[in-house]
Amino acid sequence: MxxxxxxxxxxxxxxxxxNSGKSPFRRFWIILLSVCVLLLVGGSILFAVLNREKASETEPEPAYFEPETTSEPIVCEWLGSRVDSLAKGFTEIRDTLINDIPLRIYIPHNAEMSLYVGRMDIRDTSVVYAAQAADVRADNGGIVGAFVLKGTPRSWGLSKKGFCASIDGVVTVGVAENSPLFEEATEKEGYFFRQYPLVDNGQLVENAPKGKSIRRGICDRQGEIFMVETGTPESFHDFAQALVDLGVDQAIYLVGSSAYGWAIDQAGTRHEFGDNNYYTGRRRMPKNTSYIVWRRK
Amino acid sequence: MKKQLVISTSIDLVRIAPDRVVYFASDGNYSTIVQTDGEVRMVSYQLGQIEKLIGSQLGSEGAIFIRIGKSLIINRSYIYYINVPKQKLILSDVNTFNHTVTASKEALKQLKELLEKEAK
Structure with missing residues (x-):
């Protein structure tokens, strides 16, 4: 109808x-136009076929080898500056604004990531960055999700799909229900923990908690590993979206809010974040409080 | 054979020659058919659906009907009098029936211009 x-x-x-048929000549013009188009298409096909035949007469048979493809080098545009590999380890701190969210980016240089459980020694001069890693269960004080500390499993189970591993100095951030890196970490005296996934292959991962808080995360962007902290309370969604817009490939959460940590910049200045409750005695931290720790190589 | 307009519902059916319809008027979800014999019949079709039926069943013969605004479909054969300022349109065969309907000034102006154009 x-x-x-x-x-x-x-x-x-x-x-x-x-209304479209008001002109008595309309049909005639349509037919004429159709014939012209057909002639044009037919002529083009004929021309192409004849040219191909001519070309096949003059050109030699193609060789039976796959054409050699040269791969273009991937240009890495890292956020951090280039640092002499012999220089003393430090954390480069860069502030930026994405989607109106102030972000502080901590990029460790000449440092290696490990995990630590318990009370951190803030006088440890080898540490250039420390931040709380895995969550701690409120009921029994245990570590949430699988956790490997220098090859020793301290906790098992999947509660969060994000994971971070540091094995033989190589840090891997990813999202998976099962990761062979857990076993590998136990075999090679490595480190492994789980947290909320934020970004997986450049795609935002939604999480259930909806509140707003200071957010922290560890990210992999074109192979460059760095930590990010928001300057304002943000939702998981907005934080993850900011990381996506930053160009992050993989990212998982680190304990946010008032969780204590610090970074040492190139000048040796300590930049603390969160509340250092553990040390002031105002509140006893759970004994299983864990940290990602970047130490100078 | 002259085409007939068939308006069918699940329970009844109206079959009428187009020239026996003076006009269709919208009545919410229903439409009223005003016939040349003076009878007025209500059908459970919206005016837009009636317009579609006319278009699909009568084809080019449906051109004797003109949709005027949202609430009228008139048979152009019975346009007898148009008064734009008074928004008055009289449909009549100048013999047996005479129906006065109203429409917007702009629509009546367009209708008047259409008839003037066709008369030339």
């Missing part, structure tokens, strides 16, 4: 009249 457009009160419309 022919569809009619809506009509207004100040309009009229003749029903059954084919």
């Amino acid at each position: 022919k569809e009619f457009k809506d009509i207004k009160d100040d309009q009229i419309r003749i029903i059954g009249e084919d």
